[in-house]
Amino acid sequence: MTARGSLPGDRFAVARxxxxxxxxxxxxxxxxxxTERSCATGTAMYVSFSPPALAIAVHPGSRTCxxxxxxxxxxxxxxxxxxxxxxxxxxxxxxxxDKFATVGLQVIESDGAAPPAVDGVPLAAWCRVxxxxxxxxxxxxxxxxxxxxxxxxxxxPLLRQRRRYVRRGDWLSDEHPDGYPT
Numbered sequence: 001m002t003a004r005g006s007l008p009g010d011r012f013a014v015a016r017x018x019x020x021x022x023x024x025x026x027x028x029x030x031x032x033x034x035t036e037r038s039c040a041t042g043t044a045m046y047v048s049f050s051p052p053a054l055a056i057a058v059h060p061g062s063r064t065c066x067x068x069x070x071x072x073x074x075x076x077x078x079x080x081x082x083x084x085x086x087x088x089x090x091x092x093x094x095x096x097x098d099k100f101a102t103v104g105l106q107v108i109e110s111d112g113a114a115p116p117a118v119d120g121v122p123l124a125a126w127c128r129v130x131x132x133x134x135x136x137x138x139x140x141x142x143x144x145x146x147x148x149x150x151x152x153x154x155x156x157p158l159l160r161q162r163r164r165y166v167r168r169g170d171w172l173s174d175e176h177p178d179g180y181p182t
Contacts, residue, residue: 016163020161020162021161022161023159023161024043024045024159024160025043025078025079025157025160026041026043026078026084026087026158026159026165027041027042027044027056027077027079028041028086028090028117028118029042029044029056029058029074029075030064030074030075030116030118031063031065031067031071031075032071032114032116033070035097035098036063037100037101038062038063038067038099039090039099039100040059040062040090041087041091042056042057042058043057044056044076044078047142051145052144052145053127053130053142053143053144053145054076054127054142054143054145056141057135057138057139057140057141058138058139059139060137068129069132071114072128072129073114073115073126073127073128074126074127074129074141074143075110075116075117075125075126075127076124076125076127077117077118077123077124078121078123078124079118079158080121080122080154080156080158081158081159081167081168082155083120083121083158084158084165087158087165089103089104089105090103090118105118105119106119107119108124110126110147112126112147113127113128113146113147122150122154122155122156123148123149123150123154124148124149125145126145126146126148127141127143127144127145127146128143128144128146129141129142129143130142130144156168
């Protein structure tokens, strides 16, 4: 163990050894402004129940980041455990004004928000940016959920851990209607 506040010289080694251990949901982050649309593979977490808000992190040099900055909106599409190929497609660079079309992703639109989301996912949510925070080599956007679509019987989510995709295991408790299991 290293002393508190000190890290080994290679910060990417820390990312591989520590951050990669955290299981995270895999999402496609969607962005759009005018006729331009883009997406990236990432992760999301909730940060507030009231108002309902999500946090995402994107690289500041990406087209997706530029479009989020321009429009003030983003979407997240939570992928199902059988949609690893969608994560791979969204994670690649692509030419043209519409990355969704270029990489062959079918989209759904929200009535009130500009960015598209991926069709056929367990959950899609559209967010209005409320906060922006540069953190290290990414920008964290916090967005209030303004619309969402949930599949009637959503498939289990695709997770990422140890730099690979994994399936969720069995439920360990019953659903708790008031929040987290205690």
